[in-house]
Amino acid sequence: MADALLEIEGLTKRFGGVIASDSISLCVPKGELHAIIGPNGAGKTTLIGQLAGEIAADAGRIRFEGGDVTTLPTDRRSQLGLARSFQITSLFLDFTVLDNVALAVQAHAGHSFRFWRDARSQPELRTPARAALARVGLAGRADVVVSNLSHGEHRQLEIAMALATTPRMLLLDEPMAGMGPDESARMVKTLRELKRELTILLIEHDMEAVFALADRITVLVYGRIIASGTPEAIRANAEVRQAYLGEQEQRHG
């Protein structure tokens, strides 16, 4: 596809006898919000790990903006504009909220072999950081130490940090995990706004959110893609209903 931002081709990863990614091929065009769903253990987080560069694939290729990034380390992929958030919150807990985001801004503002000027008084770091906080609704919490935030605020900060790296594409690993209904609704609103300007790969268990947001959905089961298509197509897909959605409907009674 000519305007594909992210192309995955035959991506495979084994952990011992378990196949976490079974020759996954996927194409995310620019501007799409692509959701990946699947039952627990389907290999969704492993896929994000491979896309972000934390997990080396056993086989296959990853192309971003036409360039091969399969073997690039995590920090280089971030520099190219591939930003991720973490399913299990991964922040600088002993820093303030603003310091967290400012550090993400700093990562993309040239090298950091600058030894003298006070980083906390540099508007070129603080101003974009405050802007990113405002976008996720954390503007009022800038000076709070992160370990004192609520779980929902941690999730918002996760997004703000990914945004502060001025990415071209977001890899979001269950941004709504553990959130209450109100917080989830606000996150959906935030993602809907981000969707207008960014390409997003979203992993999420909250089906309501997924079907509300996604342009296309890919269903992963045991590391293999069993279906990929528009929300309507996925909803109508018999195999998906059986493997995943049906199972959930049964669980919910």
Next chain:
Amino acid sequence: MIASLTPRNVVVAVLLLLLATVPIYAAVTANAFLVTLFTRVIILGMAACSLNLILGYGGMVSFGHAVYLGIGGYAVGILAQEGVTSGFAQWPVALFVSALFALLVGALSLRTRGVYFIMITLAFAQLVYYFGVGLDRYGADDGLTIRRRSQFAGLINLSDRTQFYYLCLVLLLATIYLIWRLVNSRFGMVIQGARSNDRRMRAIGFPTFRYRLTAFVMAGAICGLAGALLANHTGFISPATMHWTRSGDLIVMVVLGGMASSFGPLIGAVALLSLEEALPILIRAMAFPVFGDAAVRMAEYWQIVLGPLFLLVVLFARGGIDGLLAGARRG
């Protein structure tokens, strides 16, 4: 470092005032030992500050930091032995060789974490320690006497106890200021971020290894300078300077005084070395009325008191003494 009247700032100010007046007090009371003791406190405080840069701010628990005291010391000692007594040559060599060795150790050890990192830094320090033991030409196990202190073309006379004391004090304060600037700069934010969450640092786009390695080299170089001072102070250098227990002492100073605090390591050095001097005397004085002459032998076991004291600080004051003082402000 904004000067407001908090308990911590008062303690630091009093401490600096005391350090500034030690030679005057010693001259008035004709007690030269005080200058010797506090020169040592200042030099080891400087070494502890350099360790704090990587341990406190960078989260790199180097268990071989005293090796740079040895390298800096041997740079002065060996050059003096070979007839090069100019400090303008000796001290840059001490800095440079320490930095080079730190680069080697860091390049290998910073690829590991936790216990492995601690063990590799220890192993490298032990390597140099035994290398020193085998240096027959330079005194081997017995060490090397340095007959002339570093010469600075008449600018400053290091053989003068007072001049040397104030030089060490100025260098210590310069070190503290330098590290304070450093840790609040962009560079400092990176090494502190890597301490807090290295995985996230890489995810947001930092190649953290090169920044951590740079900090590691800086800490080694500063400690190498402290080693050059120490060799000048004692007029002697031996492998014992870089024994692993000395590396342990430096860690104790940092943790006791307060990790990731500007003046913490200095407070720790003052506390540890003062206790080392004071505890035997205290124990003897307190035990004498009860146990008589046995008190003298009891005083030899002063570490029995020091150990639990250290334990209390680690258990109940996670920010060390400095953390206690800062907490008193909030509470």
